Amino acid sequence: MAVDVLSTQDHITLAESWGAHDSVPFPVALSHGEGAWVNDVEDRRYLDFHGGYSSINFGHRHPDLVAAAKAQLDRLTMSTRAFHHDQYAPFCRELAELTGTERVLPSNSGGEAVDTAVKIARKWAYQIKGVPDGAAEVIVADGNFHGRTTTIISFSTHANHRAGFGPFTPGFKVVPFGDIDALRSAITENTAAVLLEPIQGETGVVVPPKGYLTDVRALCDESNTLFIADEVQCGLARTGATLALDHDGVRADMYTLGKSLSGGLLPVSAVIGRADVLDVITPGDHGSTFGGNPLACAVGRAAVRLLATGEFQERSRELGAYLHSRLNELDGVSEVRGRGLWAGVQISEERTARGRVTEALAERGLLCREDRGHLRVAPPLVITREEIDLGVSMIADALA
Incomplete structure (x- = not known):
């Protein structure tokens, strides 16, 4: 049977007709990619400075990740947590060893991981800290982006993420990002956790003032409050370290990971952290049908092995310095x-x-995200110096 060959405009028209209008995609219909490059259905080639919001840290179709996925597809793709399988425990151990943590709770999306971390923090507050039932509070920062579940948008400060979706989940306080005095004033005996992105991506890749994250850790220690670092976008070598907090010599009590935890091959996320915190979750408290499935764990293990070499952290540090100097x-x-x-x-x-x-x-052949007056540049970490030069020259030409 003949296969219809659809043009970019055909795909756009079909999507408008049959897909829910949850986004406004850029009018490019991608068909395949390799490394730092993608091609559309007309075989036009683009340098990828978007990087799937940091999902494609290892480049499109990294051979190690593809090989792990293909091998697992031939063995077992799905088993819920009703049973053990031979990829789950090794994945948890290897991810914990890479990140210097003690417990791993796999899930699917970044938003699911953040939602799970909030649940854990609340139960910890009631069982361990002694917060009265139903009174636990989580402090977040303005300009945050942690996902789009109903609970998460309840503490978003982006109006378009909230409009039309109330009533909102209570139990959250919002303080200015980078303002340690505001955070200090917001903490009470009912504060379960402080939830922050070490670098805010959606707002424009905003780095907090020097010393802020160290002071956050100290405040949490003083008040017996958990520090949750959302590293779904900034973690796993994107900033030049395995975890973004590593730059400040700071450890969180829980981290949320996602996106590049599978190198962009399929949805994989996790909450990782201290054993005494995650161990408040007991059987029946939480669950996810696909969380920690064999295919996800096999690909996740391959991603962890790539990170364990330190190559991608080093590439991000060295090429990142070059990228910033050129920009x-x-x-x-x-x-x-x-x-x-x-x-x-x-x-x-x-x-x-x-x-x-x-x-x-x-x-000009460059794909990039533009929002709120800024370009968000996040190329795959396999990019070369020559490809950075090419991409920056395209930006220069477009800005002229």
Whole structure:
């Protein structure tokens, strides 16, 4: 039977007709990719500076990850936690050893991991800290992005994430990101946890003031409060360290991971952290049909092995410094923020007034995310210096 060959416009029309309108995709229909490059259905080639919101840290179709997935597809793809399987325990052990943590609770999406961490923190507060039942509070930062579940949008400060979705889940306080005095004032005897992104991605790759995360850790210690680091986007070598908090010499009580935990091959996430914290969860408290399934664990193990070499952390540090230096040379840019191979490129008001940059970039063969007046640059960590030069030259040309 003949297979219909659809154009980009065909795919856009079909999506508009049959798909829910939950996003406004850029008008490119991708068909395949390798390394730092992707091709569309007309076989136009693009350099990927988007990186799947940091999901594609190891590049598109990294051979080690693809091989792990293919091998597991031939063996066993699905087993719930009703049974043991031969990939689950090794995955948990290897991820814990990589990150220096003690417990691993696998799940599927980053939002699911954050939701789970909030549940754990609340139960810990009631069982261990002695907070009265139903009174636990979690403190978050403005400008946060932790996902889009009903609970998570309840503490979002992005109006478009909340409009039309109330009533909202109570039990959260919002303080300014990077303001340690505001955080100190917000903590009470009922505070279960402080939940922060070490670097805020959605707001524009915003790095907090020097010493802030160290002070957060000290405040949590003083008040017997958990520190939860959401590293779904900034973790696993993206910033040049295995965990973004490593740059500050700080340890969280729980971390949430996702996205590149599978190298972008399939949804894999996890809550990791201290045994005495995660051990408040007992059988029946929590569950996920696909969480920790054999295919996810096999691919996750392959990703952990790649990270264990330190190669990707080093690439992100060295090439990230080069990327930032090149971006800072550009006209039409007012600020470059971030760390490692992750940058928020603030476009000048003069250039913003002339229209969006992403269309001009795509015409030149570069895919990138543009939001709130900034470009979010997150290329795969396999990118080369020459490819960085090529991508920066395209940005320079589009800004001119």
